[in-house]
Amino acid sequence: MQRASISRRRLIAIGGLAVTARSIAFGSGTKPKHVLLRSSWQTVNIGDIAHTPGVLKILETHLPDVKVTLWPSKVDNGVDALLRKRFPKLEIANTAETLRNAFAECDFLLHGSGASLVAERDVVRWAEETNKPYGIYGITLPPKKSSSTQATSEAAMNDTIRVLSGASFVFFRDSHSLHLAKEKNCASPVMQFGPDGALPPIISPTPGTSTSMARTVLLSSLTRM
Numbered sequence: 286m287q288r289a290s291i292s293r294r295r296l297i298a299i300g301g302l303a304v305t306a307r308s309i310a311f312g313s314g315t316k317p318k319h320v321l322l323r324s325s326w327q328t329v330n331i332g333d334i335a336h337t338p339g340v341l342k343i344l345e346t347h348l349p350d351v352k353v354t355l356w357p358s359k360v361d362n363g364v365d366a367l368l369r370k371r372f373p374k375l376e377i378a379n380t381a382e383t384l385r386n387a388f389a390e391c392d393f394l395l396h397g398s399g400a401s402l403v404a405e406r407d408v409v410r411w412a413e414e415t416n417k418p419y420g421i422y423g424i425t426l427p428p429k430k431s432s433s434t435q436a437t438s439e440a441a442m443n444d445t446i447r448v449l450s451g452a453s454f455v456f457f458r459d460s461h462s463l464h465l466a467k468e469k470n471c472a473s474p475v476m477q478f479g480p481d482g483a484l485p486p487i488i489s490p491t492p493g494t495s496t497s498m499a500r501t502v503l504l505s506s507l508t509r510m
Contacts, residue, residue: 317350317352318392319351319352319390319391319393320344320351320352320391320395321387321393321395321411322337322340322354322356322395322397323394323404323407323408323411324337324340324397324398325337325357325359325360325397326358326399327359328359332483334364335482336481336483337355337364337368337397338368338372339398339481340395340397340398340422340423341355341375345372352374352376353372353374353376354375354391355375355377355378356384356387357377357379360377365377388414391417392417393417394411394418395420395422396421396422396424397422397423397482398423398424398458398483399423399424400424400430401424401426401430401445403424405445405448408448409448412448418453419451419452419453420452420453420454421456422482423457423481423482424455425458425462426465426466428442428465442469443469446466446469446471449473450471450472450473451473452473453473454476455471455475455476455477456476456479457478458478458480458481459478463477463478
């Protein structure tokens with residue numbers, strides 16, 4: 286029974302992200318959209334490396350015509366070359382000039398998977414400088430960050446909840462984070478479970494199931510952009 290429940294949640298998240306992608310691409314006009322992916326936190330372990338190609342695979346599958354620019358923290362140790370080889374159309378904004386261009390050209394910021402809202406300051410910067418929408422995919426909302434020995438202060442948690450509330454959608458990679466966000470009155474219009482980006486989905490949502498409901502909700506939230 287528990288296994289089936291997890292499967293349903295994953296199907297909902299997969300279907301939701303697929304429609305999120307299509308909405309970003311075709312929400313207004315016929316010109317494909319340009320997504321800025323904030324990801325690639327570090328290259329010291331395989332999990333952090335895998336986040337980025339996993340989300341890129343999702344976007345490639347459901348958005349083959351959409352342009353994607355990666356805004357990384359780290360792509361050293363050969364990761365840059367690996368990403369470019371697998372995703373030859375990928376652009377990487379790793380200089381001040383390329384990032385300025387990305388802010389001007391991109392239509393939507395997608396914060397990738399992580400152990401927290403890793404690039405919270407960058408999401409705030411994007412929102413303040415561009416007034417363009419953003420979404421969060423596959424994060425943990427921890428009461429204490431992994432790099433800290435103390436619980437997150439109430440003020441810091443409130444700041445994070447404020448940023449999450451401004452997102453078009455937030456997918457949490459564990460049920461505890463989703464529960465905590467609701468407990469803290471996070472007001473994003475769409476909050477659901479979504480698997481970590483390091484595990485790109487291979488299951489297609491089935492018409493007529495609860496996945497279709499998630500598609501409808503996400504489409505409604507993003508076509509207002």
